[in-house]
Every structure is written in C-alpha cells, then in structure tokens.
Amino acid sequence: xxxxxxxxxxxxxxxDQHIPALTADPRFELVACASRNARVDGVxxxxxxxxxxxxxxxxxxxxxxxxxxxxxxxxxxxxxxxxHVMLEKPPAATxxxxxxxxxxxxxxxxxxxxxxxxxxxxxVDAAREWLSSRTLTxxxxxxxxxxxxxxxxxxxxxxxxxxxxxxPGINALSVxxxxxxxxxxxxxxxxxxxENQQAPIAAQLALRTEAGVMVNAEFxxxxxxxxxxxxELVTTTGRLKLTHGGGALxxxxxxxxADAALAGEYPRLYARFAELCMAGESEVDWRPFQLVADAxxxxxxxxxxxxxx
Amino acid sequence: xxxxxxxxxxxxxxxDQHIPALTADPRFELVACASRNARVDGVxxxxxxxxxxxxxxxxxxxxxxxxxxxxxxxxxxxxxxxxHVMLEKPPAATxxxxxxxxxxxxxxxxxxxxxxxxxxxxxVDAAREWLSSRTLTxxxxxxxxxxxxxxxxxxxxxxxxxxxxxxPGINALSVxxxxxxxxxxxxxxxxxxxENQQAPIAAQLALRTEAGVMVNAEFxxxxxxxxxxxxELVTTTGRLKLTHGGGALxxxxxxxxADAALAGEYPRLYARFAELCMAGESEVDWRPFQLVADAxxxxxxxxxxxxxx
Numbered sequence: 001x002x003x004x005x006x007x008x009x010x011x012x013x014x015x016d017q018h019i020p021a022l023t024a025d026p027r028f029e030l031v032a033c034a035s036r037n038a039r040v041d042g043v044x045x046x047x048x049x050x051x052x053x054x055x056x057x058x059x060x061x062x063x064x065x066x067x068x069x070x071x072x073x074x075x076x077x078x079x080x081x082x083x084h085v086m087l088e089k090p091p092a093a094t095x096x097x098x099x100x101x102x103x104x105x106x107x108x109x110x111x112x113x114x115x116x117x118x119x120x121x122x123x124v125d126a127a128r129e130w131l132s133s134r135t136l137t138x139x140x141x142x143x144x145x146x147x148x149x150x151x152x153x154x155x156x157x158x159x160x161x162x163x164x165x166x167x168p169g170i171n172a173l174s175v176x177x178x179x180x181x182x183x184x185x186x187x188x189x190x191x192x193x194x195e196n197q198q199a200p201i202a203a204q205l206a207l208r209t210e211a212g213v214m215v216n217a218e219f220x221x222x223x224x225x226x227x228x229x230x231x232e233l234v235t236t237t238g239r240l241k242l243t244h245g246g247g248a249l250x251x252x253x254x255x256x257x258a259d260a261a262l263a264g265e266y267p268r269l270y271a272r273f274a275e276l277c278m279a280g281e282s283e284v285d286w287r288p289f290q291l292v293a294d295a296x297x298x299x300x301x302x303x304x305x306x307x308x309x
Numbered sequence: 310x311x312x313x314x315x316x317x318x319x320x321x322x323x324x325d326q327h328i329p330a331l332t333a334d335p336r337f338e339l340v341a342c343a344s345r346n347a348r349v350d351g352v353x354x355x356x357x358x359x360x361x362x363x364x365x366x367x368x369x370x371x372x373x374x375x376x377x378x379x380x381x382x383x384x385x386x387x388x389x390x391x392x393h394v395m396l397e398k399p400p401a402a403t404x405x406x407x408x409x410x411x412x413x414x415x416x417x418x419x420x421x422x423x424x425x426x427x428x429x430x431x432x433v434d435a436a437r438e439w440l441s442s443r444t445l446t447x448x449x450x451x452x453x454x455x456x457x458x459x460x461x462x463x464x465x466x467x468x469x470x471x472x473x474x475x476x477p478g479i480n481a482l483s484v485x486x487x488x489x490x491x492x493x494x495x496x497x498x499x500x501x502x503x504e505n506q507q508a509p510i511a512a513q514l515a516l517r518t519e520a521g522v523m524v525n526a527e528f529x530x531x532x533x534x535x536x537x538x539x540x541e542l543v544t545t546t547g548r549l550k551l552t553h554g555g556g557a558l559x560x561x562x563x564x565x566x567a568d569a570a571l572a573g574e575y576p577r578l579y580a581r582f583a584e585l586c587m588a589g590e591s592e593v594d595w596r597p598f599q600l601v602a603d604a605x606x607x608x609x610x611x612x613x614x615x616x617x618x
Binding site: 072093094095096097099100103160161163183185186188189193198210287290291292293297298299300301 | 403404412492494502596599607610
C-alpha cells in the first residue's frame with residue numbers, strides 16, 4: 001500500500017521536482033499540500049502544516065520543501081504527530097536544529113531523511129568509486145550561477161538562515177563529502193556580503209583534506225552567460241571532472257557514459273525515502289552544513305555592491 | 310607512575326592556570342614545553358610541537374593551550390605520534406576540525422579530551438542537579454568583560470577563527486548546555502563587528518530550548534567597571550542564578566555554599582584528563598562550539614566602531 005504523503009511548501013522546487021517525482025512513484029500517494037499561497041489540484045490543500053496534520057489523520061509521511069528557515073517547526077510538528085519526515089536541502093536554519101530533529105525522530109521511532117539531492121546526480125556514484133582507490137593531490141570546485149534566473153524574487157535566500165550563495169554551494173559540498181575517501185575541513189574562507197543583504201552573494205573556500213591536500217572552491221551567484229557547477233579532482237593516477245552539478249563525469253577528459261537505467265535525483269530521493277520508512281531508519285549527514293557554518297565562522301567578510309533580489 | 314606531559318602554547322592561560330594545576334598534581338610530570346617565544350624554567354623547551362615530539366620520545370600526553378587557530382595541527386601531530394591530547398577551549402578553528410581529531414584519536418587508540426573549563430566551576434554541578442527536576446520558563450545570560458584587561462594585546466582573538474567575544478561567550482554556552490535538561494538552538498543572533506576586525510566584539514543571541522523556551526544571551530567585550538559572567542534561569546518552581554562564570558550559585562536569591570572540598574576548574578580538568586588517559590577514553594562535546602558557528606551562520610551583522618587591541 002502506498003505511503004500517504006503531505007507536501008509542505010509549494011514553490012518552484014515542489015513543482016519542478018517533488019510533485020513530478022511523487023506522481024510517478026507508486027510507493028507514494030500525494031494526498032495533501034500545505035502552503036500559505038499556493039494550491040495543488042487534486043489534493044487537499046491547507047494553509048499550514050499544523051492544520052494539515054490535524055485534518056488529514058491518516059498521513060504517513062511529510063516532505064518539506066519550504067525555505068530552510070521554516071523546516072524545523074514543520075519537521076518537529078510532523079515527527080511529534082508520528083509522521084516520517086523528508087527534508088529538502090539546506091536542512092534547517094542552523095546545524096543544531098538537525099540534532100534536535102534527529103533526537104525527536106528517534107524518540108518517536110520515525111524516519112528522518114535529511115536529503116542531499118546532488119549526491120544522487122548521475123555521475124556521483126561512479127566518481128566515488130573511481131576515487132576510492134586513488135590518491136588526491138588537489139582539486140577545484142566552480143559553482144557559478146545567476147541568482148536572478150534560478151531564484152527569482154526569493155528574498156529568503158539573502159535573509160539570515162537563507163545561506164546566500166551557499167544555497168547552491170552546499171550542493172557542491174554535499175557531493176565533495178560524498179566522493180572524497182576521507183574528510184575535509186574549511187581551512188580559509190572569504191565571504192562577499194552585498195551591502196544591503198545578510199547572506200553572501202559569493203564565497204571562496206580553501207578546503208583541506210585529512211591528508212593535507214587543498215581543494216579550492218569558488219561560489220558565485222552573479223554569473224551571467226554560461227552557468228557552471230563543476231568539481232575537478234586531481235589524483236596521482238588521473239583527473240576526474242564532475243560537471244552539470246554531478247550529472248556528468250569525465251576521467252582524463254573522456255566522458256563516461258551514464259548508467260541509462262539510473263533515475264533522476266528526485267525520483268531516487270523518494271525511492272530512498274520509501275526504503276527508509278519501510279525499514280524504520282533515519283538518514284542524516286550534516287557534514288556539508290557544518291562546512292557552511294564553519295565557513296561563516298572563520299570567513300573573512302568583504303562588503304560588495306548592493307544586490308536587488 | 311606520573312604521566313609525562315608536554316605543554317604547548319606558553320601564554321597567559323598556561324601560566325595562570327595550566328602550570329600551577331600541573332605542578333600540584335602528582336598524576337602528571339611536566340617535562341617539556343613548546344612555545345615560539347616563551348620558556349618555562351626547569352623543563353625542556355622547544356620552539357614548536359613537532360620538535361618537542363621528535364626530541365622527547367617518552368612523552369605520554371600533550372596539553373594544548375595555544376590560540377585555537379593552532380590547535381588542530383598540534384593535536385593532529387601529537388595524536389599521530391601516539392600521545393594523549395587535552396585541548397583548551399575553544400577547541401579549534403572550526404567544528405569539523407574536531408571531527409577529524411576525534412577520528413584520529415580513535416584510530417590511534419589515544420585519549421582526546423576536548424575541555425570546557427567553565428563546566429567545572431564550583432556552582433555548575435549543583436545547578437544541573439537543581440534544574441534536572443524543574444520546568445524552565447525563561448532565562449538570561451549576561452557575559453560582559455573588558456577585552457583590554459583579560460586579553461591584552463591578543464590580536465588572534467579578532468582574527469578569523471579567534472571568535473571575538475565568543476571566546477569568553479562560549480564558556481557561558483558550555484555551562485548552559487551542561488545544566489539544561491534538554492537541548493537549545495540559536496533562534497536569532499546579532500553580531501557586532503568592529504569595522505577593522507574580523508570577529509565580533511559583541512553579540513546578542515536568542516536561544517530556544519526543545520520545549521520552546523527562550524534564553525537570551527548578551528555577550529560584550531567592551532565592558533568597563535563591573536565585570537559580569539552570569540546565567541539566570543527561571544523555572545515554575547524557583548529561580549537559579551550562576552554568577553562568577555559558574556563559580557557561585559544562588560537559588561531564589563539565597564547563596565548556596567559551595568562544596569569546600571571541590572578543587573578549582575583546572576585542577577579538576579587535569580584530574581579528569583588523567584582518568585581518561587588511564588581508561589583509554591575520549592571526551593568530546595562540540596555542542597557549545599556548534600552554537601557559536603550557528604550564531605555566525607544566522608547572525609545579522611552590524612558594523613560598529615573600530616577596535617584597537
């Protein structure tokens with residue numbers, strides 16, 4: 001029997017990714033949505049998650065794709081109501097919020113799936129496998145996109161907790177932490193804050209692996225023209241390049257054919273969520289989010305030109 | 310037989326606290342020190358930790374009280390050399406550095422003791438005990454000191470990774486996380502950065518407990534006259550006040566006599582370190598540090614008057 005699911009936060013990512021993935025997956029039945037402003041045809045619609053939880057008694061699971069500042073309250077309410085919870089990235093306003101949700105999921109015996117969709121991009125598994133037997137000597141991350149195109153009118157992204165350019169940048173960090181054999185830390189960082197905003201519009205990170213190898217990351221929200229979401233990792237025995245946000249993989253300049261049977265990121269996320277709900281397990285990895293918090297902690301702040309959302 | 314200990318970083322805290330505590334403790338023998346500029350009489354002195362580790366083969370343990378930006382390299386070198394490690398607060402430049410040290414300690418089968426000295430202040434155990442059966446309704450933390458008096462000439466404190474006013478403020482957070490029955494998160498924060506410095510000189514935090522209770526914290530490095538390190542917690546059945554950085558406790562305005570047999574914070578730290586080394590166990594709790602990173606992550610930044618160290 002399909003898991004009855006309520007979707008919280010009906011914005012761009014819900015319509016682009018969550019609803020199509022849910023509609024195609026027989027393991028889920030989308031029965032309700034909660035959104036202050038938007039409605040979804042064919043399901044029960046509510047203004048907020050509390051009302052949805054009170055009115056639709058037989059929900060099994062909740063998937064949350066509001067701005068991150070609202071994740072915690074919605075997830076806590078859902079877990080306390082005995083529902084399984086799936087969280088869009090970034091997972092919450094702060095790293096400690098995740099710890100509280102983990103503890104609540106455990107108390108309730110419910111699943112908390114704290115997702116990193118980019119880890120399920122087509123090239124990532126092969127990249128991890130290829131790197132697992134190699135010795136890293138350096139790397140670069142280039143994550144440059146036009147915020148006006150990808151986040152039109154989304155002021156929340158520049159509010160405290162919205163992460164600014166780390167909203168896409170955390171995808172790169174989620175892939176890096178997935179494919180690297182060891183751990184990495186923020187060695188140095190520079191954050192560029194628009195003079196009228198509370199979150200950075202660009203950032204440069206020097207990440208350092210346990211073995212002392214540097215991986216330099218450049219995140220920029222002001223990119224016009226070509227958009228770039230690339231990770232290049234150099235080893236003693238070859239060079240790996242993930243492009244398209246992890247969607248394509250090259251080894252020494254030669255494209256590797258993607259597994260044609262592999263589903264997209266969001267279908268794979270929901271397949272994993274169904275597995276976790278059935279097994280009664282949680283999946284949480286806050287390392288990418290900690291790296292972002294660490295970048296804010298040690299980052300040198302620079303003030304740059306004002307930015308209008 | 311006493312543990313042969315090397316002390317790394319001979320500054321104010323080493324001379325005020327570490328050396329007197331070590332000298333009085335028969336479980337330790339201070340045999341070596343590493344410091345770029347300072348020497349300690351009666352022990353072997355080295356310019357850096359690597360030389361000390363290479364020259365003094367029979368060291369059992371290393372205690373590190375350099376500025377936090379240098380903790381990671383020193384601790385990693387010591388663990389890889391098979392030594393037990395004790396870390397002053399704040400533990401490192403970033404939260405993920407702690408994870409790497411934890412992993413290295415486990416691989417090496419050595420003790421990592423990541424200390425929070427204020428948790429061993431005289432009033433803290435009694436405060437935790439008193440709170441454990443009560444229901445919190447609110448609280449305030451007031452941590453105001455004169456940076457010129459307590460950190461004379463210490464520019465590192467305003468560099469990236471130096472934490473600014475969170476260097477003392479993290480002591481308050483270490484006590485709060487120790488005495489609260491549940492967890493707390495950073496709900497909102499404001500950070501005041503001097504226009505010429507990279508770390509805040511003052512901060513206001515709204516912390517929120519799992520039960521939704523607010524604890525407001527005010528940290529200020531610009532305090533002249535009376536210095537204040539107080540935590541006041543209000544419950545449905547009385548009011549607790551820790552003053553003097555946890556050193557004294559009042560319940561409903563009445564001072565509780567401290568346990569006269571209780572040793573000071575640093576003697577207790579080293580007693581605990583000796584226990585951990587003997588048991589081959591580690592003790593790490595990075596929650597206070599995560600709260601600081603979270604405050605940087607979601608904090609609104611304000612630029613205030615320049616500060617000369």
